[in-house]
Amino acid sequence: MILDLGSEAKEYGHEALRAFETAGGDQLLQQAEAKPDTREALVAPVLDRLGAWDLDPRVDHDGREAAAALCRSAGYWALPYPVAERLSRPTDLDLDGLVVVAGDTPEAALAGMQNRWAAVTLGGHRSRVVGLSAVGPGFVAALELSDIDGQGAGDGAGDVALGVVLPCWTLLGMLDRAIELTIAHIRLRKQFGQPLASFQGVQFQLTDAEVERTGLDMLAKYALWSIGSDDAIDDALALRLAAIEAAEVVFRVCHQLHGAVGFCDETTLSWLSRYSQPLRRLPLGLSATRDYVTRRLGRRALTGLYG
């Protein structure tokens, strides 16, 4: 058993973190929010230099791990660019990226993007994105779709598994950052003459968040490894379910421990929290995802590790 990303993937992730910081770090999101149609120009050059589009997450294990590490680093900076979605592009269609959507209300955080996009439902129905509505919060736009086929879940390495798993890595990166910011804040901020970190009530909340983050880290690795197997979609959906639940706990704790300043745009948490929303709500939120997975499993439990 090897339970961690390979050293090359981890190094690639670190390189990406540094590159995003050099390119502007937290400023990138603020600039993109002001002008959503600059997202491509702000971020794409960095990704090009990182060789992001040379990664092949569908068939190459090393490429898949590197792609996951890249998504996590993008999440850490709340990069205003659909990195995971670009990396999930279908190989059999001449399109630039893929988003997983709800069948009845297809939406995605694609506002301002000029690329050619595919959409796939959790059931594997694929469409071409032919139109975007006006930009909403978190760069979310309603999608106008044109049918392609039902091949998205056709095999284990299909669009659904990859399209669900990689954005969870982005969300994981956001949780990494939120916890890191919160630890820094509670060590610095004093109340009653002591750092917040010295209060057990604060410490215990922090551990709730960390258990969620660490658990998600392992589930993300497992689901990534599982891509290509017969259980890939079940594993991806189990990850997705855990990721949304983890995000709810982590952001609630991080906001609570930041206090009022966490709602202010002078803190990065405020930006992270808001821009985590599309990843947490789309294609389906917590209850709808749980409902979908339950119906999909029927009488089966999750297999794989249990043997």
Added chain:
Amino acid sequence: MDFDMGENATRLRRTLRDLIKTHVPGDFLGAFTDDPADLEVAQRFCRTLAEQGLLCMSWPAEFGGRDASVWEQTVVREEMWAHHEPRGAQYMGVNWVGPIIMRHGSEEQRRQHLPLIARGEVIWCQGFSEPEAGSDLASLRTAARADGDGWRVSGQKIWTSYATMAQWCFLLARTSKEEKKQQGLTIFLVPMDDPAIQVRPIRAMLGPHHLNEVFFDDLKVTNADVLGPVGGGWSIVQDVMSFERVGIARYARCERLLAAAPSILGDRWEELPAELRGRWTRMLTHCRRARLLAYRVVSLQSSGRIQPGDAAAYRIAVTRLDQDSAEVLMEIVASVPRGDASTEYYRAEVEDHWRYSQASTVASGSIEVQRMLLSRALLAAS
């Protein structure tokens, strides 16, 4: 990455399941019941495992083990706990008493104790907790005073599992008062049949044999009964804790019971409230999460890179899973009328799981202690 445990582990899992099916009665709920036959099942099963070289397979070959990989050891932990621990109390001897004696014991202690554990013929209990020393173990008061060529032990232990059936006690006592309370503690290997030891069972919702009080009234022990150096008990306790980092594989029983629910309930499964089936799904993902966190601890420990916070995060996740899954399972079985023969054993399993899970956030290091360890690690690292 590679999450495949390997062919040896898969084969071992199959072997263990076959042995359980063959040698453990279909209505077995663990060795600790009011029916002595259940204890006999466990004793026999241990001997069967020992005969097949499966009881102490994690031990080094020089002590009669097989040098099994950490993943084979993981499979044993999982399969045993998933099926109501048919080794009974002997898992403690195998998991940590034996290995600790290998590491810290004298030649005589190794000769005396290891073969008995390896053959599955002896039960140990752990004399650590006291009425005034639970999570704060180093505050214990049971004292051993020097007496000629040995020691006299007086004091009280509490919450001591299996003390009524154990032949030996792994006893921690204070042998001197030092500047720090962690100093001056010593481990003694004590035979439980001495008349100076009295065991008083505590009736509890967990079931019989789990909780006892043990009283030591001027118990005479010799220097040969001291494990490791006099005053060096605390570092041995730390070693015990390191063997118990993963502890019992609680997630394995949770997962087995959850996975079985739809087939046990039959047509009733679809009649359950959708919300309850949703909670069932959630618990399945939490089982997977706890299992993966356990594997992470095993992996980090085997590579020597483990930090206190790593095990703490797992233990918080798995003990909460134990209780949360028990609540969901209790609701599921509540949907079936009592007296339904096809679900009778499953209901008993679930009720037993619920009772035992109530102690999971208290036993072997409370969840508060785990949170303290984890938060300390998080705040120190930044």
